[in-house]
Amino acid sequence: MLWNTIKTSLHASLPESEFGLWIKPLECKRENDQVLELAGPDRFFCAWVEDRYLELIRTKAQELGTIADVRLQVAAQPPLQVESDKGGQLRLPGMTKQAPRYRSLHPAYTFDQFMVGESNILARSACHALATGDSTFGHCLFVNSTTGLGKSHLTQAVVHQVLRSAPSTRLHYLTAQQFSADMVKSIRSNRMEQFSRRYVNNCDMLLVEDVHTLTNKNKTQEELNTILDYLIKSGRRVILTSAVAPSKLAGLDEDFRSRMTSGLVTGIQSPDYETRARIIRHKMQSHGLGADEDMVGFMAESLQGDIRRMESAIMGIKAKACLHKAPADLSMVRDVIYNLIGSPVEVTPETIRELIGRQFQVSVEALRSRSRKRAITFPRQVGMYLTRKYTDKSLADIGSIYNRDHSTVLYAIKNITKNMSQQTAVREQVELLCRKIKN
Structure with a gap:
């Protein structure tokens, strides 16, 4: 079969992780002299493969056979199809009731595809530890950040990892809105006992996203609090995410807030x-x-x-x-x-400070420190000078950015101005930075 030969060739040319994740799941639906039809588990998977691997597959097919074209489609019955039992519990085919449930997963949201930096390294490490059963960071994790910084990527990476390494894990992955809606439905149908049992007796790992949406939903908070209490005390793994730090969440029961933050609490900052x-x-x-x-x-x-x-x-x-x-x-x-x-990026004191740090290879912490080494003081003074030149911040505002008072800022501006007029090297350095800021 030509597809098996193509897969063997791809296996030799691609990293093992890529081959196992993106090529191995593809199924051959039809093969003749004119076309090779492949099927992937869902449309997200197919879109990813089409964008990154389809041309490579076509090239291999043409090298190994006479096939004119390679086509990719979504399988008629995805292998992770979700069914429903009489009690409304979602389950996988062939499995008993109370099977794990989870949201649709983006194929690229894996740990391998997550870029690690100072802004997210703790959150990533804790999620990976929980996904692999490592208790280094405890059993309960609360991750908060503003939108678009990787919360969903990390939670889905956990699910991908668990499904790959321990598929029998009774895992529940949903949003707080879904949890609330399911609870309301269970109340209306007099099935709250089954609802609670689903998360208490049939759950090894619970991931709930966007818990900030539960503000002022007292009944939902009470139910989730009870579930968390049992899961945490029994050593089950729990991951919660929020767009707001727990201390700033209004409209929450204090016992519920305390329960959610009983383990590691970490934020994801904007990447540097x-x-x-x-x-x-x-x-x-x-x-x-x-x-x-x-x-x-x-x-x-x-x-x-x-x-x-x-x-x-x-x-x-x-x-x-x-x-x-x-x-x-x-x-x-x-x-x-x-x-x-909409327009060129606004020049802010923070962007200038970042530029200074990169140019002189000095950290933000060093620029704000009390150090008087020239390797620190000169970049700091240049940063103050440029901030005054390109922003409307007052001397006091600039001082707070560098952990100094306004008199120090005034001295720095005068010193850099004088040195620029007397020292060519200083003038050229500052002019280079000015060009970078303008560009």
């Missing part, structure tokens, strides 16, 4: 420049756009915060490159970015 650059470089390469450092640097400077904006920008660049039938360049990237964010 280096992490943004790694994310963009990885995504650009996976989309066949290369990784020109000027393009990567400009995007990392411009697209701060929400990682989804990076993905949107890369898709826009890819579309524009295909439309013009030309490789992506910096001009094309600028057009897409400015169309996405």
